[in-house]
Amino acid sequence: MEQNQELKKAGLKVTLPRIKILEILQAPANQHISAEDVYKILLEQGEEIGLATVYRVLNQFDDAGLLDRHHFEGGKSVFEMGQKKHHDHLVCLKCGKVIEFEDDLIEKRQIEVAEKNNIKLTHHSLYLYGVCQPSCEDR
Amino acid sequence: MEQNQELKKAGLKVTLPRIKILEILQAPANQHISAEDVYKILLEQGEEIGLATVYRVLNQFDDAGLLDRHHFEGGKSVFEMGQKKHHDHLVCLKCGKVIEFEDDLIEKRQIEVAEKNNIKLTHHSLYLYGVCQPSCEDR
DNA sequence: AACAATTTGAATTTGTTTCTCAATTACCAC
């Protein structure tokens, strides 16, 4: 059980809700998923797990550093497993597609800006919003 | 009446709530203010303007392009009169101080990233979070 | 198996923002 180790390492007891939610978050199709969507998938799977538990577990995973939380424009928090290297996001406003990117130049520049203003940078949030070029453009 | 012109130009009727809210937003002390805070100031001024109206008017101003709306980490929307040139924000997580900055290099780079990913960029949000260097650091 | 501590589900609560609707008000034509 791959999942059990992750949970234990995070100091969390291994329970069915946590395993199921972890599995859902790890599925490649479920990058960038909301709490509500996690809950819907659990329902589809026939699991009797309450929405409150989903929120609770996602917060615990966040506290434990297992995932990243994003606030895309227009609404709810979106979660993503945080194993990967730091990156930012491009979001299509029409189809909702999310593209990850990293740009060292932007990162470096941010640090310089913070220094110049006497702020010790802890983190940042950068979202680029637009419209998919061929697909969503004319719809 | 300076305000009246702005409202009319935006296609909005000139009403007391809108004038009062516009005045509040224009005060130098009230850069980066939340709807709730606007409402509180109105109460202090003895104006009988409902919270719903505050939210409505702020949305109308936003639609009209009179102001910018920000979503700083941890909660409510924050509004700022948008006469100025585009800029992004540094936020101190301890004292809540907000510093505006602009960086052409970052701006240019964002456009390039979007192009590379076939997205027509409409706008972006960039917030740098940290701690004020001498003042808030040790508290 | 038994125990203490943690976790859960359901319902309730919070906090922000939006909606509804009757009463009021602004603006245009006369």
Next chain:
DNA sequence: GTGGTAATTGAGAAACAAATTCAAATTGTT
């Protein structure tokens, strides 16, 4: 100015995401 029409308002209710409460169930450990 006066009147009519459409926009605007305030108050309360509703919507929505998210957090909290608490008794009952489950975990990991003796």
